[in-house]
Amino acid sequence: MDSIFDAGIECMDPDDRWKLQSERLVSLLERLRRSASPYWQAKLQDVPAVHDIDDIALLPFTAKSELRDTYPFGMLAVPLADTVRVHASSGTKGKATVVAYTAADVEVFAEANARCIAGAGGVSSDVMHNAYGYGLFTGGLGLHYGAERLGATVVPASGGNTSLQVRMMADLGANGLLSTPSFGLLLAERAEQEGVLDDIRRTLRFGAFGAEPWSEGFRSKLEAAWGGIDACDIYGLSEVMGPGVAGECRQGKGALHVCEDHFFPEIVDPQTGLPVGPGELGELVITTLTKEALPVLRFRTGDITHFVDRPCSCGRTLRRIARLSGRTDDMLVVRGINVFPSEIEAVVLQDESVSGHYRILLDRRSTMAELVVEVELAGQGLVGARQGVAERLRRALMDRLRVRVLVEVRDPGSIERSETGKAKRVFEITA
Ligand SMILES: [Zn+2]
Incomplete structure (x- = not known):
């Protein structure tokens, strides 16, 4: 039986979770209304009183452009002095966006990633090879803190130095691999060239792969290349937090459990903004229920997915979304x-x-x-x-x-x- 990082939350009765989400949404809005920020004053100006999470549709959407337009710190809900870290994304369409975290945000970031790594099969005794890029990008530090929070031994390999990386994986006995799927496959190919693939296969059991779209066909290739590991998808975006917003468990591949006690998901019609019917495809929208430094209300991710509401055999009750099937830009x-x-x-x-x-x-x-x-x-x-x-x-x-x-x-x-x-x-x- 796999370990669940936080069974109290991840396997919570959905009615209790509804109460938790409702309390968190109400207190988020109280906090934001007290914020001196002109952005938050304007955003909440016409919003009526919200009583529970079912009222979420009363809130306005947030577009990615709002982060660019308020660059760098216009959307901060706390004084900059209260933050402990920033990350930035280069943004494929021009200006960078900067995101900030308080100490409590960093803790949530770590916990969410710890849940996802555990879901992919990670345990505290594991050696975790982290080949996500460290730096302004949220991937490296996000997974790093998550793996540490799980209690694993993290090897902060970052990107590049592929030959050195596969040697380290072999010598240190990597049990888990954290990387983009394409780099994960490149490492397997290099390991074979360097003659260490069999050594690594003896210890490597799983990986959490994200930050780029990858198909089921790619999963089969990646799992086979490493000799039958579990390759699980991990989803996130810097505007919401970074990796760890949702993750596949290894028993329920194909759909990702959303850390919905922190990141409340909705799926809407990209044209009308109205909720789609049960199981229908639409745009994923996320509200951060607990973030302090940079909360977002109903953030339009641009990612297309649908809810998967059949129970998962892992025992988690966290709601699942299907693996992404494209971007609204392509619709x-x-x-x-x-x-x-x-x-x-x-x-x-x-x-x-x-x-x-x-x-x-x-x-x-x-x-x-x-x-x-x-x-x-x-x-x-x-x-x-x-x-x-x-x-x-x-x-x-x-x-x-x-x-x-x-x-x-x-x-x-x-x-x-x-x-x-x-x-x-x-x-x-x-x-
Ligand atoms: Zn599951």
């Missing part, structure tokens, strides 16, 4: 239905009769937009099966997307390949 609206290209890809890549090359055409030339998915057969031998493949995919796509899709099945090799960088797969036709 298409087809006849009023939100469609995510990643969902189309998931269906196409599941069918062995077609290759991994495909195109999505959104034809908006008539009033009723038409969604066309072009795929190509995986081999010449399948040409006779073209009709059947088209029909099967059409039905699978309808089931998944709940919108009519036209499927065109092309000859092998006929869909244009991208020579450079990321393939462009989505085309909108407007005239």
Whole structure:
């Protein structure tokens, strides 16, 4: 039986958790209303009294741009003197965002990461190799404090020095690996070249991998490369805290337990901001219930997921979200239905009769937009099966997307390949 870091909280009765969340939300708002910050005064100006967590929709959303616009410290809810640490993200679209933490925030940050590492299979006697980047990025220190909080022995390897890293993993007997999934795989390849892969395989049992999207296919590769470890996903974002907002447990791979006593999750329609129906895809929105230095109310993460509400066999009652299936920036609206290209890809890549090359055409030339998915057969031998493949995919796509899709099945090799960088797969036709 795996150890649960904080069973009192992680396995809490949901009714008790509702009370805890409600108390925390009410006291957060009281605290913010007392803040002298012009940002918080303006943000809460029109917000009516909130009595419990079910009132959360009365609060305004927070956009990522607000952090950029108030750079560096305009959203601080405490004096800078009361903080003990800052992190910053470079921001893919221009200006950096700076986030700050009080001592209590650092403690929550550590606890949340300790929960996630334990969920992935970590215990206090483990040697934990931490290859997340240390520095302004939240990954390195976030996982470092989490692993220490668990009581493990942390090796603060950071990024780079790959050959030295695999030697350290072998010599120190790493039991757990903390890194991005791509670096985790690179380390396995290097370990093989350096002749230490078998040594590491003897001790390594699990890893917590995050900070970039990775598929189930990648998981299989990563787990196999290290000789059958448990590779678990860990999710977070610096605006909310950093890694540790949610994490997969090794018994329930595919969905991540949210540390919802600290980070309250909602899933909304990216267009309307209204909650989606049970199990429907939408944008993850998070409210920090306990953060002191830099709380966020209903932060629009831009990440697409859905709630997974069947009980998890690990015993934790923390609500789960599915692994991310894309970003709101990629979303298409087809006849009023939100469609995510990643969902189309998931269906196409599941069918062995077609290759991994495909195109999505959104034809908006008539009033009723038409969604066309072009795929190509995986081999010449399948040409006779073209009709059947088209029909099967059409039905699978309808089931998944709940919108009519036209499927065109092309000859092998006929869909244009991208020579450079990321393939462009989505085309909108407007005239
Ligand atoms: Zn679980």
